[in-house]
Amino acid sequence: MNQKKTITFYLRSPFRERAETGGVNFVNRMIAAFASRGFSVEFRGNSDIEVVQSASNPGYSIFYMEHPFHQRALTMRLAYIYPFWRMEQAGNRWEWEVAKTTFDAAEINPARSETFVERWQKRLYGEVFAGALPDEGYVYMPLQGRLLDQRSFQTMSPVDMIKATLESDQQRNVWATLHPKEVYSGEEMAALEELEKRNARLSIVKGETKTLVRNCSYVVAQNSSAVMDGFFHHKPAVLFGKIDFHHIACNVHELGVSKAFSKLHDAPPDFDRYLFWFLQKMSINAGRDDAEEQILKTVQRRGWTL
Numbered sequence: 001m002n003q004k005k006t007i008t009f010y011l012r013s014p015f016r017e018r019a020e021t022g023g024v025n026f027v028n029r030m031i032a033a034f035a036s037r038g039f040s041v042e043f044r045g046n047s048d049i050e051v052v053q054s055a056s057n058p059g060y061s062i063f064y065m066e067h068p069f070h071q072r073a074l075t076m077r078l079a080y081i082y083p084f085w086r087m088e089q090a091g092n093r094w095e096w097e098v099a100k101t102t103f104d105a106a107e108i109n110p111a112r113s114e115t116f117v118e119r120w121q122k123r124l125y126g127e128v129f130a131g132a133l134p135d136e137g138y139v140y141m142p143l144q145g146r147l148l149d150q151r152s153f154q155t156m157s158p159v160d161m162i163k164a165t166l167e168s169d170q171q172r173n174v175w176a177t178l179h180p181k182e183v184y185s186g187e188e189m190a191a192l193e194e195l196e197k198r199n200a201r202l203s204i205v206k207g208e209t210k211t212l213v214r215n216c217s218y219v220v221a222q223n224s225s226a227v228m229d230g231f232f233h234h235k236p237a238v239l240f241g242k243i244d245f246h247h248i249a250c251n252v253h254e255l256g257v258s259k260a261f262s263k264l265h266d267a268p269p270d271f272d273r274y275l276f277w278f279l280q281k282m283s284i285n286a287g288r289d290d291a292e293e294q295i296l297k298t299v300q301r302r303g304w305t306l
Helices: 015-020 025-035 048-053 110-125 158-168 186-198 209-215 226-232 257-263 271-281 291-301
Strands: 006-010 040-044 060-064 073-078 084-088 138-142 173-177 202-204 218-221 237-239
Touching: 006 025, 015 040, 025 040, 025 291, 084 291, 110 226, 110 271, 138 158, 138 209, 138 226, 158 173, 158 186, 158 257, 173 209, 186 202, 209 226, 218 226, 226 237, 226 271, 237 257
Parallel strands: 006 040, 006 060, 060 073, 138 173, 138 218, 173 202, 218 237
Antiparallel strands: 073 084
16 A cells, blocks of 8 residues: 555544444545545544644545644534535634635525525525514524633623623623533623623523524624524624634624624625525535535645645
8 A cells, every 4th residue: 555645534533433434424525535546545543642643644634623733634624514514724714715715796696595595494494484584683692612711713702792792782682692512610600690680681591593593683603603593594693703604794803893783784695695605615515426526626725636
């Protein structure tokens, strides 16, 4: 076996076992694509030692949702919904190709995009959203982690985001939800409780994202994927953090708080054309017949020689 013609996947369990046994369709399509160019495939774990050794091992390396820290490595990550995937040279989603590409709605066929979104609305939510959706007059705010910290990709901490939203929109209630996979400290919970006491329009609620998105006026988040649910429901968004789906959102990072909220009153963006562009045009659809061709073109754009 020619070691230089090797693709090595560095994957954590149990994802590694699923991929090795053919249980991950995107990996299956990658294996087929690379085999067509004479590459063999290996699977390894993602321990610190194995990942560090990848830089000196021959061939190319593929990580899963981890930073590809050397020139012969890429990371793969789901583009929010199956079967759409990305293969990128950076770990941060706001540094990806799609994030740096300008979206031009005029380049997207409206009929095709409408059909595409209707199909995915049916798959994801069980119905097609024809006409105006309910608007119960509240802001939906999906909170993530580290509520008191301002991280490098954020314009302010999540707690300050809540304060800024209440100040910017003094008419609507704000319904904020805690992330089910996050563990919040006593200090964080105390800060939220204090905000609730001081602001009658703020409620920390539990509920299904799909229901909260469906009935809200708009979504406010740092970079929560719930914003994508909002786009499928034709709900605008204010983003306080950097992310790859920023193009049609009102970005505090670019506009500042006041102008971002003011932009919500502009004409609504073309959600359907954007979703078609973001998913079908700018990601790899592992369910399409040309998935192998998409994979090979993508890694070549990333500098791989096949």
